[in-house]
Each structure stands twice: as C-alpha cells, then as structure tokens.
Amino acid sequence: MSISRSILLWASENKWMRKNVPSFGFVKSAIKKFMPGEKLEDALDAAQKFKTVNTPTIFTKLGENITDLSEGLVVRDHYLKLIDQVAERNLDIEISLKLTQLGFDLSVDETYERFKTITKKVNENLGNVIWIDMEGSAYTQTTIEFYKKIKNECENVGLCIQAYLYSTEKDIDNLLSVNPNIRLVKGAYKEARDIAFPNKKDVDNSYLRVSKMLMQTAKGKNVRVAFGTHDEDLINTIINESKYLGVPKDKIEFQMLYGIKTNFQNELVKLGYKLKVLISYGDFWYPWYMRRLAERPSNVWFVLKNIF
Ligand SMILES: Cc1cc2nc3c(=O)[nH]c(=O)nc-3n(C[C@H](O)[C@H](O)[C@H](O)COP(=O)(O)OP(=O)(O)OC[C@H]3O[C@@H](n4cnc5c(N)ncnc54)[C@H](O)[C@@H]3O)c2cc1C
Known part of the structure; x- marks a missing residue:
C-alpha cells in the first residue's frame, strides 16, 4: 500500500x-x-436525471459505527420513508447500507430486526434488492453469517465482498449455499498485510479470479453478480471473459460511484451492459470521503485547489 493511501486511510x-x-x-x-448534495432531495433529483438516460441508481445515506442504538432507529425510519418516496416518484433505486449504521456494534439481534423491516418493505413496495456494504475485516465473518441468515428469510438481499482479502474465495464458497447476490469490490479499508493483499497488482489478480468464479456460478445458478469497480482494464477483461465463458450480457452488471469515470459509465450503457450508479448523501461524509481520496491520492490536489 502506498504511503499516501496509508495516511489517508489513517485520517x-x-x-x-x-x-x-x-x-x-x-x-x-x-x-x-x-455527491450531488447532502440532502436526500439532492440525491432524488440526481436519480431522476439518471432515469432519463436509463441508468438506475443505488442510494446510501452516509453513516457508520453508531454509538447509541436509538440512532439506528432513526436510520431505519429514514430508509422506510425513502422507500415510500421512491415508489411515489416511480424511480428505479436500490438501497445499500452498512450494518454498523443500524447498530451492529451494539446489538446484532436489534440490527437484524431493523434490517429485516427495511428489507420486507423494499420487497413489498419496490420489488428489488437491498445491499449490505462490507466494512473493515473485523466485520467480515459476522456480516457473512448475518447475510446467510437474512438471505434464508428474505430473497431480496445482496452482499458486498472485497477481493483484497485473502479469505475471499473461501467466503464465496461459504455463501454459495444461499444463492447469493454479490457485489464484488476491491476493498476500501486499511487492512494488515496478514489479512489483505498489500499490493494493487495482487488485488487486481484476485478480483479477476473471483469474477471468473462468480460468472461461472451465475451461468448455472440463480445468483446476481455485480462488479463494483471503475477499473477500465479490469472491466474490459471481465467483458471478454464473459464472452469466452458464454455468460449473457444480462447476467452481469457494473456498479460505479457517482462522479467517477462518467464517460466510461456512458460507454458501458451504450454497449448494452447493465450499470447502476451509487449515490451517497447525508452529512456524515468524512470517513467515506477520505476513503474516496485514498483510492486516488491525486484527488487531494482537487481539495487543495478549492483552498485557493
Ligand atoms: C458500487 C460500489 C460499492 C462499493 N461498496 C464498497 C463496500 O461495501 N465496501 C468496500 O470496502 N468498498 C466498497 N467500494 C469501494 C471499492 O472497494 C474500491 O475502493 C473503489 O471502487 C476503488 O477501486 P476500483 O475498483 O475502482 O479500482 P482502482 O484500481 O482503485 O481504480 C481504478 C481507476 O478508477 C479511478 N478511480 C477509482 N476510485 C476513484 C476515486 N475515488 N476518485 C477518482 N477516480 C477513481 C481511477 O482512475 C483508477 O485508476 C464500493 C465501490 C463501488 C463502485
């Protein structure tokens, strides 16, 4: 890991x-x-614009590691209201959230109930999938167990899996029994060398290995595979590999963050690939924003330019 990335993740x-x-x-x-703005309304307006170019979105209200269980209830109620608004405005939006935003650090059972309430309402009103973000490695195994349990009760749940972890292939094997919906990402947290590949090249290789494994699985099973990356080379390789493996276009999708590689996002849509853009909003953006800077430390220049 580069020094600048380490410093930004520390920050x-x-x-x-x-x-x-x-x-x-x-x-x-x-x-x-x-991000289009801190307010939900900003995100909804942005989603409306994406809808006009046939690009569905995913919403995340920024937040993590709450320290009081009552804060998680506010988050739950926020998402319940959001579902009504999405249905009223007839938008194509999925939700993605962090379990620690609902209280995972404080009570797994409470978190489960809160998550299930949101999931059921998503199913009834939107008929789409709700995603669980993957946080730092301290949460990996508990999040996977949580996911397996909820997936057995509610079909419409997806899980993010990080290719930088040494355990990733084993984790996916462990998940196959529940026909998972998987979003594969490289991984955004500061991890020790004995837990995650420290070098970008190894992370990229792992991503490719796991993507092949997922595409093979998607061919024969009812699993949804989404690639959450902006890496153009990797995406082109995955597309070529999907052709080689005979995986139809509608069996894979790409997910990218709002504001990153927008031209490339448009190209993928033109080529007929499914793309979803993840829009974040809310005022708790600091740790999330620092992880975005760490992904591309040259973004820091953009911040510095704003000082002047
Ligand atoms: C939809 C989605 C959901 C995610 N959910 C999670 C999650 O739950 N848990 C988790 O750990 N991580 C998550 N991530 C973040 C992910 O782990 C990576 O940190 C992030 O996607 C950057 O890696 P990359 O695959 O784009 O590859 P990189 O090799 O980092 O980047 C590829 C190219 O994309 C461009 N790029 C990438 N990031 C930026 C940026 N911030 N600013 C400007 N250009 C950039 C650069 O040009 C770079 O050369 C998510 C990412 C996406 C797209």
Whole structure:
C-alpha cells in the first residue's frame, strides 16, 4: 500500500479529524465531485436525471459505527420513508447500507430486526434488492453469517465482498449455499498485510479470479453478480471473459460511484451492459470521503485547489 493511501486511510479513522474536518469550507465544496448534495432531495433529483438516460441508481445515506442504538432507529425510519418516496416518484433505486449504521456494534439481534423491516418493505413496495456494504475485516465473518441468515428469510438481499482479502474465495464458497447476490469490490479499508493483499497488482489478480468464479456460478445458478469497480482494464477483461465463458450480457452488471469515470459509465450503457450508479448523501461524509481520496491520492490536489 502506498504511503499516501496509508495516511489517508489513517485520517479516515482519526477521531479528531472525523469531528473537525467536515466544518472546513474548502473540503465541503470539494466533496461535490462525489455527491450531488447532502440532502436526500439532492440525491432524488440526481436519480431522476439518471432515469432519463436509463441508468438506475443505488442510494446510501452516509453513516457508520453508531454509538447509541436509538440512532439506528432513526436510520431505519429514514430508509422506510425513502422507500415510500421512491415508489411515489416511480424511480428505479436500490438501497445499500452498512450494518454498523443500524447498530451492529451494539446489538446484532436489534440490527437484524431493523434490517429485516427495511428489507420486507423494499420487497413489498419496490420489488428489488437491498445491499449490505462490507466494512473493515473485523466485520467480515459476522456480516457473512448475518447475510446467510437474512438471505434464508428474505430473497431480496445482496452482499458486498472485497477481493483484497485473502479469505475471499473461501467466503464465496461459504455463501454459495444461499444463492447469493454479490457485489464484488476491491476493498476500501486499511487492512494488515496478514489479512489483505498489500499490493494493487495482487488485488487486481484476485478480483479477476473471483469474477471468473462468480460468472461461472451465475451461468448455472440463480445468483446476481455485480462488479463494483471503475477499473477500465479490469472491466474490459471481465467483458471478454464473459464472452469466452458464454455468460449473457444480462447476467452481469457494473456498479460505479457517482462522479467517477462518467464517460466510461456512458460507454458501458451504450454497449448494452447493465450499470447502476451509487449515490451517497447525508452529512456524515468524512470517513467515506477520505476513503474516496485514498483510492486516488491525486484527488487531494482537487481539495487543495478549492483552498485557493
Ligand atoms: C458500487 C460500489 C460499492 C462499493 N461498496 C464498497 C463496500 O461495501 N465496501 C468496500 O470496502 N468498498 C466498497 N467500494 C469501494 C471499492 O472497494 C474500491 O475502493 C473503489 O471502487 C476503488 O477501486 P476500483 O475498483 O475502482 O479500482 P482502482 O484500481 O482503485 O481504480 C481504478 C481507476 O478508477 C479511478 N478511480 C477509482 N476510485 C476513484 C476515486 N475515488 N476518485 C477518482 N477516480 C477513481 C481511477 O482512475 C483508477 O485508476 C464500493 C465501490 C463501488 C463502485
């Protein structure tokens, strides 16, 4: 891992910076590159625009590691209201959330009930999938167990899996029994060398290996496979591989973050591939934003430019 990436990921976890940096005006204006605005209304308006170009979206209200269980109820109720608004406006939006935003650090059972309530309403009102984000490696196995349990009760749930972990292939094997819906990403957290591949090349190789494994599975089983990446080379290789394996276009999809590689996003849609754009909103954007900077440290120049 590069030094700049390490520093930015360290900063994403630093308590003082989490509390103070969001009030710096120049950072506030720099985040506009990655989100249409802090308010839900900003995200809904953006989703409406994406709808006109046949691009569905995924919504995430930023937040993680709540310290009081009552905060998780507010999050649950936010998503319940969001589902009504999405249905009223006839938008094509899926939800993606972090379990620690509902209280996973404090009570697994409460989190389960809250998540199930949202999932059932998604199924009844939107008829689509709700995604569970994957957080740092301390949560990997508990999140996988949580996912297996909820997937047995509710069909419409997807899980994010990170290719940088050494355990990824074993984790996917473990998940196959529940016909998972998987979003494969490289992984965004600061992980130790004995847990995750430290070198980008190894992460990319792992991503490719796992994507082949998932595409083979998708051919014969009722699993949904989504590739959450902006890596053009990797995506082109996956597309070629899908042709070689005989995986139909509608069996795979790509998911990208709002504001990143927009031209490439449009190209994929023109080529007939399914694409979803993940839109984040909310005021708790600091750790999430630092992880975005860490993915491309040259983004820091963009922040610095805003100072002047
Ligand atoms: C839909 C979606 C959901 C995600 N959910 C999770 C999750 O639940 N858990 C998790 O750990 N991670 C998640 N991630 C983040 C993911 O793990 C990576 O950190 C992120 O996608 C960057 O990696 P990459 O695959 O784009 O490849 P990289 O090799 O990092 O980037 C490929 C190219 O894309 C461009 N690029 C990538 N990121 C940026 C950026 N921030 N700013 C500008 N350009 C950029 C650069 O040009 C770069 O050369 C998610 C990503 C997506 C797209």
